[in-house]
Amino acid sequence: MTEKSKLQKELNAGKFVITAEICPPRGTDTSVFIEKARLLKGKITSANVTDNQRAVMRLSSLACSALLLKEGVEPVFQMTCRDRNRLAIQSDILGAWALGVRNILALTGDHVSFGDHRDAKAVYDLDSVQLVETIATLNAGKNMKGTELRGATDFFIGAVVAPEANPWEPEEMKFEKKVGAGARFFQTQAIFDMDKFKRFFEGSVKFNVKVLGGILLLKSANMANFLNKNVPGVHVPPSVIDELTGAKDQLEAGIKIAARQVRELKKFCHGAHIMAIGQEESVVKIIEEAG
Secondary structure, three states: OOOOOHHHHHHHOOOOEEEEEEOOOOOOOOHHHHHHHHHHOOOOOEEEEOOOHHHOOOOOHHHHHHHHHHOOOOEEEEEEOOOOOHHHHHHHHHHHHHHOOOEEEEEOOOOHHHOOOOOOOOOOOOOHHHHHHHHHHHHOOEOOOOOEOOOOOOOEEEEEEOOOOOOOHHHHHHHHHHHHHOOOEEEEEEOOOHHHHHHHHHHHHHHOOEEEEEEEOOOOHHHHHHHHHHOOOOOOOHHHHHHHHOOOOHHHHHHHHHHHHHHHHHOOOOEEEEEOOOOHHHHHHHHHHHO
């Protein structure tokens, strides 16, 4: 029997867990990446390693997950459908398992038209539901063609949900399909309407999955306005924007807002997933501020 990941064990034990993202570098110099990992070690349960986030080319999520393992930080290996066909996807998933990775997060991935290689060809051979299904199939000891593997995987399978999506019904259908395909934990997109999120969370209980509320660090009022205009499924309320606008130090105000959200999540949720986007040192401040 495979040893379960720390993330899976702590969630199953009913502990409130905190995960955070560490973005790989745009090159082979991993010193800053490792520095951030050491900063978060012992403060979080697991660290998500993003996979060419926002369709911007970076060092591979697989390589950085292996680096985290060397540092004693448990990775959540993110994999998008954007860049690989089903052969490469299965190969990389097996590779991650062989290297010691135990958590995986399946995502669609931002389209290449948003990134730094807009002439790239997006693959999307599988969608995010099929990706979850593929990981579950490898966990069962077979590949997508039904061929028996010489050694199966046993990943703790995660997926993403946007509880503030409008309209909600298509997102709800996708969420239920991901659960049916084998997802056992969910990290949500950024949440700002805690009442709406609580209703989603209460509805998710019947599916027997773990949910980590997504906390996005707002660095400024400008960032909040940008999100409202450009990111579907994210709505920063006017009251939060006013709070940032009126602050002497907008980043400090954003840290306080994020910490307040974490404290609210602790009352009812399984955990928090903190997205600080290059401000990993602020994750430590958010955790300390949240108590």
